[in-house]
Amino acid sequence: MDDRPVRLTSLAHGGGCGCKLDPATLRTLLADQPVAGPFERLLVGNETADDAAVWALDDGTCVIATTDFFTPMVDDPHDFGRIAATNAISDVYAMGGRPIMALAILGMPVGKIAPEVVAQILKGGAATCAEAGIPIAGGHSIDTPEPIYGLAVIGTCRREDVRRNADARVGDALILTKPLGVGVYAAAIKRAALPPGGYDAFLATTTLLNRIGPELAADPAVHALTDVTGFGLLGHGLEFARGAGCRLVIDWPAVPLLPSAEPLARDGFVTGASHRNWTAFGAEVVLREGFPDWSRHLLTDPQTSGGLLVACAAPRAEAIRDRIRAAGYPAAAIVGRVEAGAAGIRVDG
Template sequence: MSDAPVRLSTLAHGGGCGCKLDPAVLRTLLADQPVAGPFERLLVGNETADDAAVWALDDGTCVIATTDFFTPMVDDPHDFGRIAATNAISDVYAMGGRPIMALAILGMPVGRIAPEMVAAILKGGASICAEAGIPVAGGHSIDTPEPIYGLAVIGTCRREEVRRNADAKPGDALILTKPLGVGVYSAAIKREGLPEGGYADFIATTTRLNRVGADLAQDPAVHAITDVTGFGILGHGLELARGAGLTVVIEADALPLLPAAEALARDGFVTGASHRNWAAFGEAVDLPEGCPAWRRHLLTDPQTSGGLLVACAPAAATAALARIREAGFDQASVIGRTEAGSARIRIV
């Protein structure tokens, strides 16, 4: 192995949640797959593209199970581990649960990456699990052409606290807890075009645990929660719309953005996943006349370890937003609403 330092991001063709399968391809692959089946205790399976599976136990406790892993979007191995772990744990919070343990998923190109770097990835992931109050109780590793890391996470909640992505109601207010722009930032990182201070902003948002989801789920006025990841706010908003059979209305100017996100998008720091997302979801989206390209790119920008999209009764929105901001999500904002109508997204 060469003594020259290895840039992790150069070892992968994509990075973070941007390396998800093209959503159109994914739909084709899953089209003929059976739904999870008539299991009475399986409360959430694969029927609505939700964030995790949920299984009910006899005493009203639910077990939440999920897995998430990807290739690196940053070069610092410790940060890669932290981001991947935060992203994986988020699925449990998005279902209204609290994590109880994790298993590591590791694929590394043996001979191309130093063992010390692999150890740093694992330590980064373990540090986030410790912050979440859970152990890394085991895992599995293989030799792969590209670096891969993530977690399988188990969580629990009470049955009445399960929050699906399909239970929004007409007239709900929509709250987004984290700013958009992670994808354009990752493109800038790979091309060494991130402005000063940008990396710190990027790490701060991608390593912030979405634990507020478990607190929000205790409020009956909070009807639905999902986390915004690789399909962008449009893709995951559309999943919410399709699940509930509603129209999602997003106020473009209300969307919170990372500080340099607009400038980077205007300068062409756009991921391939953003283009794929638009090709897959664009036909179900109504854009305002004259919508600039940079804004559309941010609407489809793949978010790694993104925020929660929360649907709640309009009368409860102010209190819910205050609760989210008190939990440390300073840029959380009401970004729109749901309306009766076809399963589409309208940008205003």
Template sequence: MTEAPRLTSLAHGGGCGCKLDPAVLRQLLAEQPAVGPFERLLVGNETADDAAVWELEDGTCLIATTDFFTPMVDDPTDFGRIAATNAISDVYAMGGRPLLALAILGMPVGKIAPETVARILRGGAETCAEAGIPVAGGHSIDTPEPIYGLAVIGTCRREAVRRNADALAGDAVILTKPVGVGVYSAAIKREALDEAGYRDFVATTTLLNRIGTELAAEPAVHALTDVTGFGVLGHGLELARGAGLTFALDAGALPLLPRAVALAREGFVTGASHRNWGAFGAEVDLPAGFPDWRRHLLTDPQTSGGLLVTCAGDRAEAILARIREAGYPAAAIVGRMESGPGRIRVAG
């Protein structure tokens, strides 16, 4: 009997690491026509935000997003859970509550058993149930590589919308989840991650970012975004560019998965990490002698990563405590927004 292929062996990349090169993406978006003067479109593609937001007549806003990718793990149920958690995160990152999801499925027919595909869908449905939403439909096609994700619709009040471009000078910056998903993914693909490491990996990538909804009700919270394929530097740079401020990042304060440093030192680095640095490294100031393995962690592509939260400095400790109490024990203050050009200055 022929052994079923590993899911990761059927994909050239995995998770959010298979995003387009950010430099290429910026070029493609720059060449697209402007969205146009739609008065009720509160958030479009102008700031590379996490989702689109449309205001209805009564001040309620619809949030719409989509996210999908190829496998970063071989267990089909875990793949479905991680992909769904990642897609739903965009609604939380805008300050909203998810309402429903539609499945996006592409599978190489003849290479993957129907039972395996059913497990992927089941994993996604389990995560949606945890978030309190249905998978209300979807679409599937035959593709060369396995692909799964969701389109998600959510809602919030207009005053709760949190863009990635509204940080203020003096804001503290909090990261809610540990970094290192990309290097763990590289180790998984090479069968070099032990069982304990895999459990840590699944635990963080399936932890819903529902704290975003709660944070949006806090006036001291000014900007939110989630950290995915462009890493801490890429998504932190979106905060800086959008606000026209410098993000002073304390690399030493960055929360990390337990084996992230060891794996990065051993060379478990994704191609996306290199692409990320090539795309925006010129907008980042590193300290002299900053080692490559540390830089790779800053550009490490996160699949279903945490939220970057900017908030008033005098409220930062209280908000951090609230985030940790809500089930994000690794959350940490990782820097502050300062007057200056829209770039990142790394210290620590």
């Protein structure tokens, strides 16, 4: 094997949550799958395109189960492991739960990546799990053409604290806890075009655990939660809208962005996933005439380890936003509202 360092991103056709199948393809694949059951204890399954499955136990406790993995979006193996683990754990937080343990999922192209590089990926994932207070209790590994890493994560919560993405209510305010722009940053990383300080900002947001999730779920004023990942703000917002049978209104000027997201998007640093996302669900989104392409691309930008989208009672929205900021999410912002109407999204501004 060549001893020269290998750029992890050079071994992958995509990276991070930009590797996800587009939402239209995924819906087609799942549409005719047989449904076993019914299982009375399965509180959340495939029916709402939610973040994780939820199973009720006898004592009012629920078990939350999820899995998430992807190919590299950065070349530093330790950072790749941290980002992938943070992203996987997020699904438990987004259901209102607390993680209790994880299993590693590893696929590596044997003979192309040195064992010590793979070890750094695993150490990065373990470091994030330690930060979340959970063990990596096992896992599985295979030889694959592209590097793959992620976790299967188990969590728990009380039944009354489960928060689905389908329970937003007309009149709710929408809060986003992290800035958009991870996908355009990843595109710039691949072309070595990030401005000074850009990588630090990228790493800070993608390794920030969404641990505020269960605290929000314990508040009765919070009606729905999801994390914004590969389908972008519009795609995951549409899951809110379809699940609740209502219309979301996004206030584009209020949406938080990473510092260089706008100039990078204007300069064409856009992922293929952003285009696929718009093709998949653009017909369900209303934009004003002349809405800039760069802005639309940021709304469909795939967010690896993105923030939480929160639907909450409007009178409590500012207090909840301030609580989120105080908990370590300074970019959290009220970005829209839920209105009556056919399922879809309108973007104002």
